[in-house]
Amino acid sequence: MTRTQNDITDVIQDYFDALYFCDVDRLQRVFHPKAIYATADETPLLYRTMDEYVPVVAARQSPASRNEIRRDHIDAIDLAGENTAMVRARCSIGPRDFVDFLTLVRTDGQWRIIAKVFQIIQRPS
Template sequence: MSAAFQDVSAVLLEYFDALYFCDVEKLQSVFHPKAIYATADEAPFLHRTMEEYVPVVAARQSPATRKEPRRDHIDAIDLAGENTAVARVRCSIGSRDFVDILTLVRTEGSWRIIAKVFQIIERET
């Protein structure tokens, strides 16, 4: 396993923790400040900057405080080169499962998410 693969995996595990605990400091450490957040599953099409997305996470009750089971998983990581990767991951919040397509870039020696595009799957409760 390459160092880049391990580094990207570590960022993804931090990403899962940030969402599960609604830890905005950790969230901001895994996302590039200029990252985008988007889904076509909302009407109208949902697109947010990090300045718009972080307060949404900060206002949530975390899955951890609701004692929700963790359902996060890395499906795939594809390294496109030394500085670009794409990951397909899954996680859950409340009654929704998410399939996230995350594009990561390595800048200043660190991997960060530059784009999050996701699919929402409603789970029967």
């Protein structure tokens, strides 16, 4: 794995930890302040800015507090160049699995998520 891929993997691990522990400080470190959050699995299309998304995470009961099994995994990292990457990742919260397409940009030497577009998959009970 290259240094760039390791740096991106570290950001995504922080992303997974932020969601698992509902750690909004960590969440704000991994997301660019102008990032978008979207899914077409809700009608109408769910679209949030970071100012809208962070309070949602802050209000959740964390999967860690419920002792949920972690199901986070990076499927792929694709580099488009020196400053742009796409990560396909999976994670779970409660009875739902998520497939995330995370677009990252490197600004000021730091990789951050600029867009999260995701699919929700309801796990059978």
